[in-house]
Amino acid sequence: MPFVSLVRRCHPLACFVAATLAFTLPGGEISAAKSKKSTTATTPKPAEIDSPAAAASALSKPPAESSPMADLKKSNAALKKLFAKSAPTWSPEHDAKRAEMHKIVRSFLDFEELAHRALARHWDSLNDKQRTEFVGVLRELIERNYIKQVHGQPNYELRFTKEAIMGSEATVSATLETSNEGKKVTVEMEYKLLYKDRWLVYDVITDEQGMLENYRAEFNKIITKESFDALLKRMKKRLEKTE
Secondary structure: OEHHHHOOOOOHHHHHHOOOOOOOEOOEOOEOOOOOOOOOOOOOOOOOOOOOOOOOOOOOOOOOOOOHHHHHHHHHHHHHHHHOOOOOOOOHHHHHHHHHHHHHHHHHEOHHHHHHHHHHHHHHHOOHHHHHHHHHHHHHHHHHHHHHHHOOOOOOEEEEEEEEEEOOEEEEEEEEEEEEOOEEEEEEEEEEEEEOOOEEEEEEEEOOEEHHHHHHHHHHHHHHHOOHHHHHHHHHHHHHHOO
16 A cells, blocks of 8 residues: 555644655655554664765754753644634735745754655765755655645644653654544654754654655665666656646
């Protein structure tokens, strides 16, 4: 079953890092690994990106009082408040709402880190221009698909339950309660974050199903069978369809 269909119904923050990240590429799509139930928070492990290069950008030491869970709660509250507002699609208010969506999304997701880790070893073979273009296209795809997905989402309750911090890395556990076709749905989630002047999400695990893992497998398959240019071409075609 396509990854997209598995997570069509979810809360806004989860949709962003799950359903909306799993955009379908022309000629192929990101598939889900078999879902496994998980109810226990894990201690963060040192970041692994399958590449000899360092992380996309240097980590910094978080202040003692910083809390990745508090930051995610704040982002989620801002999104819920924004989604509660309605405005005609032709109105300036609608455009302002979309702009605010982009702003919130970019405040908690690390697109460059996501792109770097998703490409893994292939990232090292790209020049600066290619890296910049890839990050930009990936960001636009995610944000546009996100805005499309969040409209008409059902009511939900997201409870952040636990955070675990190890240096500049962290995991935050959460439980999502929502409904799908009249049935109650409960999903265990785990956000993976890095501290770079603020806590930023680079991966989300949903019932042990990793968003980043799905990206990495699909991108690697396309690059290995074809080329990086072929992957970028598919992404741009998908971007044209979301306009």
